[in-house]
Amino acid sequence: MNAIAKKLAILLGVLAFASSCTATPNSSTETQRSPKVTQVTDSTKVTTIKIDGSSTVYPITQAIAKDYQADPKNQVQVAVNISGTSGGFEKFCNGETDISNASRPILKAEMEACKKNGVAYMEFPIAFDALTVAVNPQNDWAKDITVAELKKIWEPSAQGKITRWNQVRASWPNRPINLYGAGKKSGTFDYFTEATVGETRASRNDYTASEDDEVLVDGISKDPNALGYFGYAYYEKYQDKLKALAIDNGKGAVLPSTQTVEKVQYQPLARPLFIYVNLRDNQNKGLVNKFVEFYIDKAPITASAVGYIPLPNDSKHLNYVHLYQGKVGTVFEGKAEMNLTIGELLRKEGQF
Template sequence: MRTFSVNLKNLKGAGFLLSGALLLSACGGSGSEGAAANENLTGSIQIDGSSTVYPITEAVAEEFRREAPDVKVTVGVSGSGGGMKKFSRGEIDIVNASRSINADEAAAAEQNGISYVELPVAYDGLTVVVHPENDWANDITLAELKKIWEPGAQNTITRWNQIRPEWPDQEIHLYGPGVESGTYDYFTEAVVGKSHSSRGDYTASEDDNVLVQGVSSDPYALGFFGYAYYEENKNKLKAVPVDDQNDSNGQGAILPTLETVKDGSYAPLSRPLFIYVSSKAAARPEVVEFVNFYLDNAPELSEEVGYIQLPAERYQEQKDKFQEFANGVNQQAAGANQQ
C-alpha cells in the first residue's frame, strides 16, 4: 500500500497512457503515442475538497505528472464543503467530495453559470476507532454512537460508563472531522439521523491525520474518519466493529474491511466517493486527459491507498458519462463561437 499524509510522497506505480485528442474516445489511447501526447500537454489543474478523497486524487495526480510533466496539478484539502464553495464560485476545476453536492451548493454553481458532472471513483467505509489499549469497546451499536454524538449529548454524555455500565468510569474524549467535511455530513446523517447535526464539544479537524494523532495518543479517545486513514495507521489504532441493530439479517457487529464495504455488509457506514468536474474545466484538453487518466487508474490506485474500487463496468460508465459531458461542453462553445 502507498503511504500518505497531507502531502503524498514517494508514490510509485504504472501510469496508463492516454491519447492526446481534446475529446478522447471511450477506450482512450495507450503506449508510446499516448505518452508523447501527454508530454505535449501544458496548463494547470486546480483541485480541492475532501481529505478523504485526497489520497486517491493525489496518487492519480502524482502518476499524471510523470506522463504530463508540463501540466501543473495542485491538490488541496479544505473539506467537501469548503471545496464545494470554491467549486461553485469557479475557483477550482475539480472538487473531491465524500458526499453528493447539496441543494445550496448546486444553486450557487448554477447562479455562477457552472454546470458539472459527478463521477464516483471509489467506495469508503467510515471507521470508528479507539486507542489500542482500549480493551472494553470491542463493538458498538449505531444506537450507542447516536447516544454519543447527537446534539443533546453535549455536556451530558461525557463518560464511557454512560454508554455501557460495565465500561470504565472515565471521561470520553471525542475526535471527528470538522463541519466542512463530507465525512461529518455523512456520519451525522447515518448515525444521528440528520446531516450536520451533532454535539459540538469534540476535537474537530479537516485534516484526518490530526484525528489519527489524537486518538492514537489518548487511551480514552473515540473518533471516526475514512477507512484509508485507519488502514494506513492500524498499527496505532483499533477499529471498533459496528452493529446495525436495524439490520434484518442480524449479522451483528461488522468490522470495515475491503470485503465488508464492497459487499454492503458494513452498512450504513459505507459510501461512494466522488470527484466533480466543472463545465469550464472540461473545455480544456489537460483536464480531459487528466479525468480520463483518473478513471483508468482509480481502480488500482484507490486500493493502493486503502479504499475499495468500483466494479470495472462502473468506471467505464463514468468514462462514457464524462465523454458525453465534455462533448456537450465543446459543442456549446462551438455554437457560441458561430453566433
C-alpha cells in the first residue's frame, strides 16, 4: 500500500471513530474545516517550528521534538522554550509561535487576544499530571498535608504571618517554612491557587517563584525547611533529592502516582496537560501539521517515559480526528475545571 493509500486508510478509520462520538457541540467552541495534512514538497527547505509555554509540558514536547529531528527526512528545526503557560499564550496569541505548551486550558482573556489577532487554534490534550507538593528529604516530620493546610499556607492573608512549620500543624517543629512555587505566568500557579485557596491567582507573594520547575526543584533540594509544588515529572526525575507529601482532601492522604490519578484518588491536584496549535494558512502549515501528527502518535509513550500519566488510545484517535478536520476552539469555557477525571476529559473531547 503506498503512502497516500495509508493516509486515506487512517483518515477513514478515525472519521468512523468520530461519528460514534458525535454530540451537540460545546457552546464554548467553534468549528471550521481545513485541508488534510499535507506533505512537504521541498525537501531542501529548512524552517523552524516555534514552541513556547509551560515548563510542566516541556519534558514531553522536548523529547518528541528531539525524536522528530533525529529523522533526516524531517527537514525542520523545532525550537522549544519555557516562559510559563500564560507567557506562552501571550506569544502564541500574538502570532509569534506555532505551538503553545499549556498546563491549563486557554483562558477567556487569552481567547479574546487570539481572536483579536486572527489566531485560530486547535486544542489537544496530551497527558495528565499529578501536581506534586514536595519537601526536602531531611524533613522527617511532614509526611502528608491537607488541602485546608495548603490553603492556610498559601492564601494571601498568610503573607508575613504563616512563617513557621508549627503554625501549620501544631505537631510540626518550630522551624521556618521556606516556600517555593510557580511564577505568575505559569499555568501551574493558576491551577494550584484555585485548587487549594479556592480562587485563581490568589496567593501570598513572599516565596521563591519561577516559571521553570527545575529552579524550584533545585531550591527545595538544597533547603531542609522548604516546601514547594511543581509538575509530577520533575518529582519523578529528581525523587532522590525530594520527598513528596501525600495530599488529604478529606478522604485520606494519597501520594501522587499514575495509579492514584487513574483511580480518581489524587484530587484536586490531578489535571490535564495540553498543546495548542496555530491553525495558520501559510507555507509552514503543512510542516507544523506533520509535526503535530507525529506528536499525537508519540505522546502516550513519551508522557509515560518522562513521568506523566498517558491518556488512553481513544484520546489519540480523537486528536487525529480534530487535526484532520481542523477543529478550532476549546472544549472548556475559558477556565480550568477542578477534579476533572480522564474519563470526563474524553467525554468532553468526544462531544467537540
